[in-house]
Amino acid sequence: MQAATQPSTQCDCGFTHSLDSRKQAMHPSLKSLALATSTLAMTAPAVTQAAPNDCTVKSRSSAVVLMHCKANVAETVWVEAAKAACEPGKACNVWIWDDASKMPQVAPKTDAELPKSATGAAVAVWINDTANLMTLKKVR
Numbered sequence: 001m002q003a004a005t006q007p008s009t010q011c012d013c014g015f016t017h018s019l020d021s022r023k024q025a026m027h028p029s030l031k032s033l034a035l036a037t038s039t040l041a042m043t044a045p046a047v048t049q050a051a052p053n054d055c056t057v058k059s060r061s062s063a064v065v066l067m068h069c070k071a072n073v074a075e076t077v078w079v080e081a082a083k084a085a086c087e088p089g090k091a092c093n094v095w096i097w098d099d100a101s102k103m104p105q106v107a108p109k110t111d112a113e114l115p116k117s118a119t120g121a122a123v124a125v126w127i128n129d130t131a132n133l134m135t136l137k138k139v140r
Contacts, residue, residue: 055081082126094126
């Protein structure tokens with residue numbers, strides 16, 4: 001009669017361990033932590049959901065949307081709000097500001113008609129037809 005062999009593995013420490021001995025060696029509180037972490041990772045949403053008042057459309061034309069978003073929200077919030085402001089696949093650029101006082105009052109027909117002072121104060125532009133977010137950084 002031959003004895004049953006335990007599955008084993010070699011770790012970085014250079015020793016071969018049976019899988020059963022490694023399971024037994026794990027402290028019970030570590031097992032609980034590992035299980036809880038795995039569960040959270042599987043249930044956590046992959047995308048940050050925008051709260052209804054995180055971003056607000058202030059003005060729109062046929063091709064340009066002016067949107068104000070709260071300061072320090074995640075880029076995923078900008079994307080979600082901008083997508084909601086445009087029809088899928090339609091040429092529509094959403095200009096995003098985190099300071100409403102620096103936004104134009106009325107959306108122009110084209111991006112080229114936006115004042116340079118306003119475009120310089122914007123934090124991002126969503127280009128809807130290519131589904132790209134372009135973040136804008138201040139250069140000094």
